[in-house]
Amino acid sequence: MTTCVDEISDGIFRISTFVPEVAAPAGFTFNQYLIVGDEPLLFHTGHRRLFPAVHEAVARVIKPERLRWISFGHVEADECGAMNLWLAAAPSAEIAHGAIGCDVSLSDLADRPPRVLADGEVIDLGGKRIRYIDTPHTPHGWDAGLLFEETTSTLLCGDLFTQAGQSKALTESDIVGPASEAEDLFGFSSLHPEMGATIRRLASLAPKTLALMHGPAFAGDACAAIDALADDYDRRTMAWREKNALAA
Template identity: 65%
Template sequence: MNARIGEIADGIFRLSVRVDAIAPPAGFTFNHFVVLGDEPLLFHAGLRGMFPVLREALGHLIPPEKLRWISFGHYEADECGAMNEWLAVAPRAEVAHGQTGCMVSLNDMADRLPRVLQDGEVIDLGKGRRVRYVDTPHIPHGWDAGVLYEEASGTLLCGDLFTQVGDGPALTGSDIVGPAIATEDYFRFSSLNPGMGRTIRRLAEISPRTLALMHGPSFAGDCAAALRDLADDYDARVRASLSVT
């Protein structure tokens, strides 16, 4: 197992680990993102079993002990399983997450108390880097879900949105909506609810320039259109589920 390093936007790097045993023969990628700055941030702490390879990969970018912030989309093993390992090697690091995630999980599970982020709150990473927290409950799953938007590069760290199987380049301009729809059909991983489309369209209004996917290649292109198309698909799924008797 190894982690490939790729820059997906200015100062934002993807650490990607492929697991062949998931969804064979296509396989499945687990991506973790480093936002550089005076106070570097890691988005997705990763599984505990991946920690050694991720720590080694991070060491090619910054000394791991310099990590300042740890965040993720929601409380789930592949997103935050190794958060305490990171807290142990980075003595100044803090976990940062939304109010629900901190209240129901992180206040107890994190070895140091997390920073509670309100919807729209910004962390200034220095060197012109600012990440804004956006609350997205139940999108695509987990009532504690949220995303981060890095303002300088226009990068939306969008967690499990647009999940797809298979591997690919660190960054693509190709369609990510079709593969995401196919993967939803395969895994059925989303919590369908009437607010899905509205919440995803709220992200489209940010008009990001890059979408950083946890599972699949990051995307540079018309991100707002991709988000709206994904919202339309989820709206159709919700309507279909409500019509079943």
């Protein structure tokens, strides 16, 4: 496995490891995003077994012990499996997450008490500002949430727009079609009536860059991509309703 580091927006670095045996034969990327400021933040920690590679990658940009904040979309191994290893490596670092994630999981799982973020709360990183956004059950997980970096208008998308295969760091090519194909393959999302609306609200942030956890960062028409993804999930939810209505 090779872990690559690319700056996808000013001061935001995509740390990406391609794992060919996941979703073979296409393979799968696992991405973390390092936001550099006076108080650097790492979004996603990666699995515990990827910690040495991700730690080395962070060290290409900053001294890892400088890390001040650790966040992620929801509690899952690929998002936060290495969080306690990072807390040990960065003595001043704090986990930052929404209230549900902290109350249900992180207050017990994390080796240091987490910082509880309210929906819409902003942390000033010094040169960068991140806003926390609750997205419960979207794409999955009651505790799900995202971060928006305001100075670069970069939306850290978590599992939204997940796609299989290896990709370059930054693209303007279609990300909605591959995301729909990945949903067909994995069925990873929690379909529910509010899902499309929850995704569609993200367009109001007017992001310029979408930072995918599994796939490339996207620098095309982000609002159009968000709306199209929401439409796809509305279609899936309606199809699920109709299928179950017929079954009843």
